[in-house]
Amino acid sequence: MRPMMMLMGGLLLAGNLVLAMPLRVAANTFRSSEQAEREVRERMAEHLCERGIEPVAAREIVARATGKHPERFVRQVHHFAALFPEIGREKLLAYGASEALRGRSVDLGSYDAVVSALQRLLPSPALDRYERERAVHCVMMNRMAAAA
Numbered sequence: 001m002r003p004m005m006m007l008m009g010g011l012l013l014a015g016n017l018v019l020a021m022p023l024r025v026a027a028n029t030f031r032s033s034e035q036a037e038r039e040v041r042e043r044m045a046e047h048l049c050e051r052g053i054e055p056v057a058a059r060e061i062v063a064r065a066t067g068k069h070p071e072r073f074v075r076q077v078h079h080f081a082a083l084f085p086e087i088g089r090e091k092l093l094a095y096g097a098s099e100a101l102r103g104r105s106v107d108l109g110s111y112d113a114v115v116s117a118l119q120r121l122l123p124s125p126a127l128d129r130y131e132r133e134r135a136v137h138c139v140m141m142n143r144m145a146a147a148a
Helices: 002-050 055-066 070-083 089-101 111-121 129-147
Strands: none
Touching (some): 002 055, 002 070, 055 070
């Protein structure tokens, strides 16, 4: 009877450890998403400060431009940077800061917005077939993320 109790106790302990692991990962993901959101906003505000905008005003401009859901914008930046590594995240954030300075909403959830960003950020404004396919893929990922 004693070995059976030891076996059951071991299985119960292992089961608790396995079931507890996803909760820790989710907590870390939440913290890292907040940190990523803060980093993106701060970096865009720094780009505006480099243009002579006061830091407090730069943060307000970025907050207005990223909208009510800044976490969605962070996901969009992540998707865009992953699909277009030749542009890089830093150039994209500089583009977002310049759009925010012009009073435009920075949203990469539509094909038109992604193509517009690509035409400004790539050396050649004419997009080839592969870049257009990646733009469509980026928009689909952004829309699925927004719906979730």
